[in-house]
Amino acid sequence: MEHHWPDPQLEIYTDEAGQDYCLFHAPAEHKGMSVEDFNAQVFARIDDFKAKTKPSDAEGSCAFTSAIFPGDISFRAYGKDNPLPGISFSKATFSGRVVFNDAYFSGLTRFSEATFSGQAHFLWAIFDGLANFWSATFSDTANFKATTFNHNAIFMQTKFCGNALFRQAKLNGTAHFEQAMFDGMAYFDTTEFYGVAYFLTTSFRSGVYFWQAKFDGEAHFDRATFGGVAYFGEGKAEKNALRLHSLKNPSLANLNFTSMDTECFSFKGCDWPDRLWPETQEEPDYKACEELYRSLKQKAASEHDQPMVSKWHYREKLMALEQIKEKRGWKARLGLTGLYYWCSGFGEDPAQAFRVLAGLLVFALLALSGFKLWETGFGNYQPDWAKIWEIPAEWLALIPFVKTEAATAASAPAVLVPLKRTVTGLLHILLAAQIALFAFALRNRFRR
Numbered sequence: 001m002e003h004h005w006p007d008p009q010l011e012i013y014t015d016e017a018g019q020d021y022c023l024f025h026a027p028a029e030h031k032g033m034s035v036e037d038f039n040a041q042v043f044a045r046i047d048d049f050k051a052k053t054k055p056s057d058a059e060g061s062c063a064f065t066s067a068i069f070p071g072d073i074s075f076r077a078y079g080k081d082n083p084l085p086g087i088s089f090s091k092a093t094f095s096g097r098v099v100f101n102d103a104y105f106s107g108l109t110r111f112s113e114a115t116f117s118g119q120a121h122f123l124w125a126i127f128d129g130l131a132n133f134w135s136a137t138f139s140d141t142a143n144f145k146a147t148t149f150n151h152n153a154i155f156m157q158t159k160f161c162g163n164a165l166f167r168q169a170k171l172n173g174t175a176h177f178e179q180a181m182f183d184g185m186a187y188f189d190t191t192e193f194y195g196v197a198y199f200l201t202t203s204f205r206s207g208v209y210f211w212q213a214k215f216d217g218e219a220h221f222d223r224a225t226f227g228g229v230a231y232f233g234e235g236k237a238e239k240n241a242l243r244l245h246s247l248k249n250p251s252l253a254n255l256n257f258t259s260m261d262t263e264c265f266s267f268k269g270c271d272w273p274d275r276l277w278p279e280t281q282e283e284p285d286y287k288a289c290e291e292l293y294r295s296l297k298q299k300a301a302s303e304h305d306q307p308m309v310s311k312w313h314y315r316e317k318l319m320a321l322e323q324i325k326e327k328r329g330w331k332a333r334l335g336l337t338g339l340y341y342w343c344s345g346f347g348e349d350p351a352q353a354f355r356v357l358a359g360l361l362v363f364a365l366l367a368l369s370g371f372k373l374w375e376t377g378f379g380n381y382q383p384d385w386a387k388i389w390e391i392p393a394e395w396l397a398l399i400p401f402v403k404t405e406a407a408t409a410a411s412a413p414a415v416l417v418p419l420k421r422t423v424t425g426l427l428h429i430l431l432a433a434q435i436a437l438f439a440f441a442l443r444n445r446f447r448r
Contacts, residue, residue, distance in 0.1 A: 079102045113135045131151065137159045143165045144166045157179045175196070178201060188208065189211040190211070200221075208229075230254050249272070253275070259291040262299055276289075297316055317340070321341055360427070
């Protein structure tokens with residue numbers, strides 16, 4: 001038995017080490033025939049196996065394990081009217097371009113640990129049985145456009161060195177892409193997943209499209225890595241069906257989805273960046289960003305995740321402020337939203353609120369000191385301790401809930417009295433408002 005083949009083949013080549021090889025396992029340059037003649041031998045082997053296999057022998061498999069295909073080969077002749085039997089290409093090497101377009105795989109199909117050195121095309125192919133591509137290597141483009149998998153599809157630990165296209169593919173069973181590695185772009189746009197999809201610890205190094213993809217079951221992306229942009233827009237999935245758990249900061253920064261898609265996601269144990277992908281663009285759509293952050297805030301609130309409510313509330317309000325800046329320029333800072341930002345970080349930054357409050361208190365102290373200096377006269381260089389001791393009392397009187405008795409001296413200039421009342425009245429209002437913002441921000445920080 002050769003390479004677990006049930007029918008040992010005639011040896012045609014012996015290498016320098018004395019190792020014998022049959023036609024199918026001999027190196028590509030030592031086949032002793034043209035590529036076309038070799039392909040004819042492959043098709044003859046398949047046809048002979050089909051002729052000898054009984055319909056009841058569902059477990060039978062035509063063996064091409066560890067075979068070396070020296071050049072381009074096409075299996076288009078094996079369509080639905082002439083289906084491929086159960087077949088094993090495990091550990092096989094396809095040296096050229098391989099085409100399985102329109103092919104119909106009627107039984108168990110194994111490509112585990114196979115190597116595709118050239119382009120591999122499976123357009124409109126149908127896999128009726130289990131399709132096993134475990135640990136296969138696609139060195140160039142892997143095209144599974146409009147391919148149908150009626151059983152489970154296994155791409156665990158598969159390496160896609162070029163672009164991988166699964167557009168319009170239908171995966172009717174469980175889809176396994178655990179630990180798969182996509183070096184090029186991965187296209188799953190308009191793909192339909194009717195079973196559970198597993199992308200656990202999968203690596204998308206260049207980017208991935210799930211645009212308008214359909215997920216009838218759950219899709220698990222736990223610990224997946226997104227090195228490029230990951231598009232999830234306009235997809236169809238149930239609430240919390242797309243489970244993106246334990247994702248790192250760089251991967252989350254590459255997620256691109258809209259407020260319309262937020263309900264489909266479940267985020268647990270994620271290390272979120274300060275800004276999401278739509279906001280990082282050269283000319284971001286601040287309205288869309290605001291809606292995205294608002295939807296994430298609402299989702300976090302529904303899950304009682306208060307720290308994330310705080311985070312998304314801050315980003316939401318910041319996007320609203322950016323829209324005002326686009327319309328009003330620097331004047332936006334003088335509006336209520338701008339003042340809310342500068343005075344308390346939208347009620348989420350108690351440190352900022354405290355700094356502004358401390359600044360107001362210092363300004364109030366300096367203003368009262370100036371008024372006292374005016375009352376005593378600017379030419380009087382002798383300290384009036386009575387006036388000086390009035391400053392702390394009047395300063396404390398500006399703080400809400402603090403009662404003191406401080407009267408303006410009768411000798412104060414007539415113009416000073418209304419001016420001082422106006423300034424102290426404004427300071428009283430500003431301090432009250434800032435104390436409230438500080439308390440609100442502090443409460444949010446501890447509550448969340």
